[in-house]
Amino acid sequence: MSDFLALAYPWTKSLHIIAVISWMAGIFYLPRLFVYHAEQGQDPQVDRLFQTMEYKLLRAIMNPAMIGTWIFGLALVFTPGIVDWSFLWPWTKAASVLAMTWFHHWLGKRRKDFEAGKNDLSGRRYRMMNEVPTLLMLIIVISVVVKF
Template identity: 55%
Template sequence: MGWLNGYYDWIKAVHVMAVIAWMAGLFYLPRLFVYHAERATVGSELDRTFRIMEDKLLRLIMRPAMITAWICGGLMVAMGGLDFSAVWGWAKLGAVIAMTAAHVWMAARSKDFAVGRNTRSGRTYRLANEVPTVLMIVAVVAVVVKPF
């Protein structure tokens, strides 16, 4: 990995851009689910519109951004960019794993909508909309402030 050290800042820049795109999707997708659950009936024009929006957000923005964030983050870890001897390194990793779990959960909910089998209320998706915010706060504070 030593040959990559000269590219660390570029890898970090791509990582930050990917995280921004991924987080935008993690913030927006549950909001789409709220409106989809509360305003669209299965098979309606609005239902089809929401399904297209949700699918494209996941496939074209969120999934590539998440994969890129993980690859760049993994490269930075391999180059010594995360201190696992301190709690903040583990807190950051835990937040990222939890964000990935939230992403997977949202992708499963999108599939539920796609086949007309959503069983969750708008309230569930409103609560789900808060999860990425809390995880983002944990990750950013852990890396920037390093309080522990």
């Protein structure tokens, strides 16, 4: 199995990067949709439009991208010679990816709140929460590139 992972490494890394880019695009955009939804979604037609956009973004793009990120990321972890767990960087990256996954699920819960008509967060709160993935992205990229 490790021979296969070593041979597939360039493809695995490429697919991991593609999945991460797709996931991050959605993770940045969905909270922005929530900002507009919270501030302008009182009209039933506008509310329905936002709900449709949020649902499709989460289900068709973000969920598959997150799953791909995890699958290809774990394949990279198990590829011999790629990750040296004696350094700090794999641990900071892993913790940040877990936090990003938590944030993804938090966004999913907020979408369900909108769908049920129970959103209690303001546009300002969603704007602040939109900074979470940026901070996590910085930690992840610096961890992987600098390898401290």
